[in-house]
Structures are given as C-alpha cells and as structure tokens.
Amino acid sequence: MTKILVVDDETDLETLIKQKFRKQIREKKYEFLFAINGVDALEKIDAEPEVDIVLSDINMPEMDGLTLLSKLSEYKPLLKSVIVSAYGDMENIRTAMNRGAFDFITKPINFEDLIITIEKTIKYTEQIKDTLRAIKENNILKMYVDENVLNFMGSSEYETKLLANETIEATVMFIDVCGFTKISETVPADTVVKMINTYFDIMVNEIMEHNGFIDKFIGDAVMAVFRGEYHLDRAIDAALAVRNRINQVDETEALDGFRPKVSIGIKSGEMISGNIGSASLKRLDYTVIGDTVNTAARLQDAAKENQIVICEDCYKQVSEAFKCNKLGEITMKNKSAPLAVYEVLE
Structure with a gap:
C-alpha cells in the first residue's frame, strides 16, 4: 500500500480526494493522510515515517x-513531493523544482492527470528503493563472499567454471575449537557468537596468509582447502600459525575462564571439486568431497587440544621440513587397516 500525505489548508480537498480515490482506498492500494500546512505535515511524517509521496x-x-x-529535502531527501497549486506561473514551478519537487500540477485539479502523476511518482520511488536495497544487499553480500569471488561472478567465465566438476590434488584441513560446545550452553547467544567469530577471524587470517581458502564453517569448526604448489606445507604452516595465535588469546577475549584451544586434522591427496547439494532446493555448495576429505575430518576427531595430526603418507612428504612425533594408530570407519598418525610439533 502506498501512503500519500496531502498538504492543503482547503479542508474540502480531503473530502474530494476521498471521493475520487474511493476505489483505490477500498482496495487498499492507496492510504491518504492529510495535513493543513507544512508544520502539520512534518508532524504527520514524524508520526508516519512510511509516507511514500x-x-x-x-x-x-x-x-x-x-x-x-x-x-523535506534536508529531513527526508528520498521522499518525493508533487506540488498541487493554483499558482502555476513559471517562477513558482522553477522554485518548486529547484527545491526538490518531483512534479507540478495546477488547480483546478485534473484527477486523471493526478492519477498518472501519482503512479509515475510511485514507480520512481520504487526504483529508488530497489536501488538502495540492491546496494545494501551487495554490502551484506561482501560480508559473506570474498571480493575476488564477486568480481568473478560478473565475468563471462562465471557460469562455465561454476558448473565445472574436476578431480584435483590438494590439502584439506579441519580446525575445531575444543570444548566450545559445552561453554556455548551456559552463556548468552550474543556472547557465544561474538566469541566464536573472534576465533574464526584469527583462523581465517592465518589461512588466507598462507594462500588457503575457507571451504565452510561447520558449527565451531572450520574446513579449509589449500591448492597449488606446496599445498601440504602451506597447510601445516597455517595450522601452526593458527594454534599459536589462538594460544595467545588474551583475557579480554576469554570468557568465564574459557581459554580456547584447537585440534587440527590435515590430509593431502586427490579429491573431487564441484557443486554439491540440491538443485531443486537451489542450495548448492561449491566444495570438495572424497576419501581425503573424510580422512582429514577423522584425523581432527582423533586430535586432542593443541594437536595437529597428519597421516603417515603426509608425514613422509614433510618429515624433513617439520618436526613430528608418531602418536600410534587409529581405526577408521570403512578402512580395513589401522591408520598410522603423527603429531606436528613445530
């Protein structure tokens, strides 16, 4: 419904407006408010901030x-005004336009012309609202999507690459905030969200610093993927950096004595990269899947506080670059043989 404020000291105009627009009022297309002068109009707008015209x-x-x-130009710059006056000389028209009037109609009122003018003004007002809404949505989108991704979305390659599925060689890392689920059950929701977002920011910064990207946030855990040259080395470097930064969280960022610790699982190998989800629900997630991803998640499950756990295959690739300690073997679902695991120390 469009709210229209009519400002005129001729009180019989209110009756005339209600008669001429009775159909639109009955159908709740228009709602008319009335004021007898500019002072009264500003008070009505204060009381009814949703006035459109x-x-x-x-x-x-x-x-x-x-x-x-x-x-109105100062107070409500987006609110569009149409002057309806018997003073239709060029000087008044120019003054009104210079002060922000959208249009000018002379008295006696031609109601067919008034209806057309109102519809035109509504359309223009809706265009402004749509533009502002798009700007806000774009700014919100930037909070959730990397700027490079947004730029890519506007390129001709977007649709082709978005729909492409491929087998890649990469490293997957799962990071979990140990004990966070328990603390989240005893403190206010706003505090929990603020705190976990603080920890996520620390992790994200270190992952991006080592040219990894965030695949998804899963509750109080992060899944990251590293591609390109030395992807396993960079993932381990990022994991060490995340652990060190989280351990340095000061008292102001701690809550009720809760000092965050992380457990991390890392696995390198072949995986499938593509759009996974439900097309009918229109919810697709561009992610990676496969045994390598599942193993990384299981390694994180096996890791304790402050531990970075890798499998033997990864250990053999990085043993000269990182100091590691063998933890033993773990049994994994759907695996016939136990998996030898190592802890990355430094």
Missing part, C-alpha cells in the same frame, strides 16, 4: 509548500 499546496499559513519542500 507528498502532495502539497504552495500558499498555506504557518509554513508554505515551498518552505516545506526545503525542509
């Missing part, structure tokens, strides 16, 4: 229509 006379006591236009 102002129809205003010029010659009124206390505050005339031209002064009201100036006030």
